[in-house]
Amino acid sequence: MSSILLLTSSPRAESLSTPIAVDLAEKLKSQNPGSVIVRRDLAANPLPHIDDLFTGAIRKPPEARTAEESVAVETSDKLVNELLAADTVVIGTGLINFNIYSGLKSWIDNVARAGQTFKYTETGPVGLATGKKVYVVLASGGVYSQGPAAPLNHAVPYLKSVLGFLGITDIETIYVEGLAFGPEAAEKAIDAAKSRVQEIALAA
Template structure:
């Protein structure tokens, strides 16, 4: 039995290719792992707060010194970290907005990259505390960016995940979606081939 965490970040509920391909990938994972359960964190429908003084206060103050707002902010962050730590597999739907990840996905990473929870500082530098889990990242892109200097999405996400110890990461890129019908169809076909190989 696998515990699957799905993190959706597209602002669109309808017509989102990241949602479509993420759902297909999750079905494949469930088929290969009967009895698995899925937790979905939909950042498009319910964005998590961006970092602010209240959230930082909830992290850094002793519990007895926290305000009610700081306690609430800290509790949500703890829940997000707990969801990640409980997972065996993480599937992230990451639309490309303005060459990078969505601000909602960045906010989620800001919550789950937590010193003492998902990484620790040592004399030799930071060490990730969340290895031994697989991550799939599904992207949808208007142009073709895979392997190009303009792809600020994949290297950044790999860096964030690697910082907390996750190095087993695979990307499914649906590219060329704003380059006309022929190129869009080609991008989908290429993504379909990647999904078929993963199955």
């Protein structure tokens, strides 16, 4: 059974990254009737940020952890399993202070687990979460895909770097940008993103 992991992270009620990411996941599911969507709304249900207890617990085998340590890594274990089981990952985020929302960063901190989603070898780290396609829906008031503000877009390079570290390199970004440039520009950006979502779904 095919699994689509849907991660949304915008805390904004009028978010555009969230509905477009949801629409993409649902269209991909409709093209593959046997698939399921596993959704994590990282804004409505924020994950715990990692702490000293967590970082100590993940360095121990499960049988060596205390009861408190086992609880500390329980959510992380679930998140890792969801990622590894997914064939497709759809990520929705806004560009906040030139990067991703902190809730999405917390998800990354929880799934980047040595021995599970990556491993260290004599020739360097090797990603273990391979064979997945990732779609990133990135919404922003300005234009960051190109032009003078592009160097300030740390979200896409960061996601590509960290997901690549985990073994995921097939990544496409759907920009919903220029939203602060007036109603006409916003409408054009939204239509372009929706059009790309439709193209992706039809090609799936």
